[in-house]
Amino acid sequence: MSKKIDIESEIYKSYLGSPYSTVKQSTYFSVYDELFKKFKNKEITFLEVGVLDGGSLFMWRDYLGSEARIIGVDLNPEAKKWKKDGFEIFIGDQSKESFWNETLNSIGKVDVILDDGGHTFEQQIMTAESTLPYINDGGIIVIEDCCTSYMKKFGFKKLSFINYAKKLIDNVNKRYMEFDNQNSEKRIWSVQFFESIVALHVNFSASNLKSERTFNQKEEVVAKDFRYASYPLIIDRLEELSNKRNYRFFRVFLRLLRKTILNIYFLKSYISLKKYLKSKNII
Numbered sequence: 572m573s574k575k576i577d578i579e580s581e582i583y584k585s586y587l588g589s590p591y592s593t594v595k596q597s598t599y600f601s602v603y604d605e606l607f608k609k610f611k612n613k614e615i616t617f618l619e620v621g622v623l624d625g626g627s628l629f630m631w632r633d634y635l636g637s638e639a640r641i642i643g644v645d646l647n648p649e650a651k652k653w654k655k656d657g658f659e660i661f662i663g664d665q666s667k668e669s670f671w672n673e674t675l676n677s678i679g680k681v682d683v684i685l686d687d688g689g690h691t692f693e694q695q696i697m698t699a700e701s702t703l704p705y706i707n708d709g710g711i712i713v714i715e716d717c718c719t720s721y722m723k724k725f726g727f728k729k730l731s732f733i734n735y736a737k738k739l740i741d742n743v744n745k746r747y748m749e750f751d752n753q754n755s756e757k758r759i760w761s762v763q764f765f766e767s768i769v770a771l772h773v774n775f776s777a778s779n780l781k782s783e784r785t786f787n788q789k790e791e792v793v794a795k796d797f798r799y800a801s802y803p804l805i806i807d808r809l810e811e812l813s814n815k816r817n818y819r820f821f822r823v824f825l826r827l828l829r830k831t832i833l834n835i836y837f838l839k840s841y842i843s844l845k846k847y848l849k850s851k852n853i854i
């Protein structure tokens with residue numbers, strides 16, 4: 572039987588122990604543990620967008636330890652009242668780049684941004700984009716309640732936060748050497764998806780590595796690559812023929828023929844794959 576909450580997660584204990592109200596989804600606690608445990612008991616800067624009743628500020632302090640600098644951001648000026656409890660509070664609109672530039676220039680670099688603010692697509696995307704230049708190496712931007720990407724009242728779905736995150740994945744993959752990597756993503760190393768939570772991981776040295784094929788200086792590969800072995804033999808035969816010297820005048824024709832046959836088989840596999848994924852409710 573499935574459990575409602577992972578009561579073993581450490582953050583859940585801090586959540587229950589908070590003296591003020593905070594509302595978190597039952598599935599978030601294990602995700603928080605996975606993402607934030609490496610920041611525990613360290614001198615880190617943790618910024619949460621969305622203060623509301625202040626309960627989560629106390630939860631983060633208890634979980635991360637007294638060395639962590641806990642900062643709250645909210646548009647509601649009443650949030651300032653939590654300053655008396657030792658939290659740093661900044662009032663402003665998370666969808667404004669100018670607010671972030673001004674605020675983060677005064678705060679300095681941050682290790683974690685957790686966005687639990689207004690959850691519109693503009694607020695989520697602008698928070699991610701505007702805070703990215705201020706994240707320490709090894710830090711993360713965590714956007715929660717991405718379920719709003721599938722709801723009408725948070726913006727036009729074409730530019731939902733999840734669609735933006737998918738675009739970031741394309742840009743990460745474009746770092747691969749053979750693609751036109753002018754638009755490749757160098758700021759974010761990896762993108763991680765959980766239920767309704769997306770984490771953008773920052774690791775400058777890894778994301779700026781030049782993507783190229785490496786060899787371990789052993790004997791060359793002599794085994795045949797079986798990629799198309801389950802396809803008709805003619806596909807491999809046409810490839811071999813087009814590489815032979817005495818067939819060089821037909822090279823263009825042989826390659827075109829091979830490509831056409833291959834595409835017919837790709838179409839066949841596309842149709843059966845689509846049927847298969849539909850039967851599993853994946854698409």
Ligand SMILES: C[S@@+](CC[C@H](N)C(=O)[O-])C[C@H]1O[C@@H](n2cnc3c(N)ncnc32)[C@H](O)[C@@H]1O
Pocket residue numbers: 592593594595619620621622623624625626627644645646647663664665666687688689690694
């Ligand atoms: C979901 S509540 C935060 C809950 C809190 N993090 C917790 O766990 O208890 C959302 C908060 O985001 C704030 N907010 C909404 N729009 C905002 C915006 N554009 N900029 C900054 N804060 C915003 C709201 O005032 C509200 O306090």
